[in-house]
Amino acid sequence: DTEVTQTPKHLVMGMTNKKSLKCEQHMGHRAMYWYKQKAKKPPELMFVYSYEKLSINESVPSRFSPECPNSSLLNLHLHALQPEDSALYLCASSRIGNLGDEQYFGPGTRLTVT
Amino acid sequence: AQSVTQLDSQVPVFEEAPVELRCNYSSSVSVYLFWYVQYPNQGLQLLLKYLSGSTLVKGINGFEAEFNKSQTSFHLRKPSVHISDTAEYFCAVTLQDAGNNRKLIWGLGTSLAVNP
Numbered sequence A: 001d002t003e004v005t006q007t008p009k010h011l012v013m014g015m016t017n018k019k020s021l022k023c024e025q026h027m028g029h030r031a032m033y034w035y036k037q038k039a040k041k042p043p044e045l046m047f048v049y050s051y052e053k054l055s056i057n058e059s060v061p062s063r064f065s066p067e068c069p070n071s072s073l074l075n076l077h078l079h080a081l082q083p084e085d086s087a088l089y090l091c092a093s094s095r096i097g098n099l100g101d102e103q104y105f106g107p108g109t110r111l112t113v114t
Numbered sequence B: 001a002q003s004v005t006q007l008d009s010q011v012p013v014f015e016e017a018p019v020e021l022r023c024n025y026s027s028s029v030s031v032y033l034f035w036y037v038q039y040p041n042q043g044l045q046l047l048l049k050y051l052s053g054s055t056l057v058k059g060i061n062g063f064e065a066e067f068n069k070s071q072t073s074f075h076l077r078k079p080s081v082h083i084s085d086t087a088e089y090f091c092a093v094t095l096q097d098a099g100n101n102r103k104l105i106w107g108l109g110t111s112l113a114v115n116p
Helices: none
Strands: A004-007 A010-013 A018-025 A031-037 A044-050 A053-057 A064-070 A073-079 A087-094 A109-113 B004-006 B010-014 B019-021 B023-025 B029-038 B044-050 B056-058 B064-068 B073-078 B087-096 B102-106 B110-115
Touching: A004 A087, A010 A018, A018 A031, A018 A087, A031 A064, A031 A073, A044 A064, A044 A073, A053 A064, B004 B087, B010 B019, B019 B110, B023 B029, B023 B087, B029 B064, B029 B073, B044 B056, B044 B064, B044 B073, B073 B087
Parallel strands: A010 A109, B010 B110
Antiparallel strands: A004 A018, A018 A073, A031 A044, A031 A087, A044 A053, A064 A073, A087 A109, B004 B023, B019 B073, B023 B073, B029 B044, B029 B087, B056 B064, B064 B073, B087 B102, B087 B110
16 A cells, blocks of 8 residues: 545635644655645645654744654644645655655645635 | 756647656755656656666656766656646755755756647
8 A cells, every 4th residue: 555645635724723634654654744835836845753753843833733643644733824824735654754765645635724 | 055946847748749857956965866746636746766876767657867967967758748747747856965964855846738
């Protein structure tokens, strides 16, 4: 199974809502990533978890809060977002987290903040 | 500053024609090079990667790329494209600085449009 799954596919939330994005992989990978992607732009790395520990935080605002409950699951908790946070949020995983391995991406969650 | 440059933002091409998508990276201790493809409304998929060894790398869907260390390039090629190759293509390079810190840098992407 070389699939990374993400739920939900689409999410519309108001600026005062709290919601969570979920990501799951069953490839035995020990690194998982969150990216934000605006239309026609490359993905922007947000967070990297390696062996279930946060190893990279690319200066992401605190209204985004990642969580890695176990090696297969990755969540992104959202609170008090701004309209400019509307984007495609991609989860990825790789065998290890040294940025040298290919990453397997999920289909993404398209987030709209109203 | 570390950078990855995809020289063409858009490449229109006719079906069955050859195509080359260009990627250059800043001179540094390059470590690993990747090409990813993103079809409309989907996530990214790895096309091919260069880690070491032969500089000509073959990937999925008939794509190949050549690593040229002296020109710091990693251009993607396909001898005959199909309509289904229409997508966004991203070059990504893991660069390592003098302090052995690694960073994965993405190019801005090239939009390939294959016309009948």
